[in-house]
Amino acid sequence: MTTEPSATDGDVEMAGKPVRPPLEIELLTLFPAMLQDPLAESIPGRVQARGLAQIRIHDMRHWGLGRHKSVDDYTYGGGAGMVLRPEPVAAALDELRRPDSTVILLDPGGEVFGQARAHDLAARTHLILICPRYEGADERIRSLVDVELSIGDYVLSGGEIPALVVVDTILRLLPGAIDAGSTAEESFAAGLLEYPQYTRPPVFRDLAVPAVLTSGHHEAVRKWRLKESLRRTWRRRPELLEDRPMSREEARLLAEVSHEESVAAADAAEAEAVQAAEQADVDRP
């Protein structure tokens, strides 16, 4: 792999203040249509319209070999499927790569993409994403890239959907892309899952919105959200809490959550035992 450029390479100065140039993203694919519409809509579309990012989609066949613009071939040693050849990728990178580029290969065996990597990539200036298909990429392509990313432990048919996942996650982190409050409080931003959110109606099928949220008491709402964020993380993704530094307030709220959860578990076990005993009475001849 080549070395990764610094996240601040390419910053320019304006009136003494560093101004971010748009994040430039090149996508190398055999199926450009798979990428066009999703990147033209909603937040990705708005981010580009506002000049925060420039996205270019390239058909890899442009660098294909021979009359048929071939980009893949059979696998040496035998086996099903076609493998992406290194020459078209190398030719594309020769044309597109700059000193500030970060070249990313989408691959199920890569680093599992997460919010920390998304923040890191959002701070860079030029990303090139390679989207293989079929059986994947010739091993030597790995020597041409800076980062290999997987979006999870499952196999998709090609790198386009993983690339969309990566690019969409990055775009919404660009300063000015969306309300800063939204990205600051959502899941993983502070290493926790997000707290429960509610909208109207106040009661839906006997399920009421927690009273604190309609109290107008901002500090109580803040504490409730932090506590419920800790509770949800503790219940669903306890490993996220393992190495996460905690403020004193968080540690206190987490201790409360842990106590409440064990009381609730004991109550539930007792209720189950009572129910089982009652059922045994009913069943007794």
Ligand SMILES: C[S@@+](CC[C@H](N)C(=O)[O-])C[C@H]1O[C@@H](n2cnc3c(N)ncnc32)[C@H](O)[C@@H]1O
């Ligand atoms: C059918 S897959 C190839 C799988 C490959 N033979 C393997 O077993 O690892 C074709 C391409 O889809 C992309 N892909 C599939 N699953 C992925 C994942 N979980 N994360 C990132 N890219 C993925 C990669 O670009 C991959 O080269």
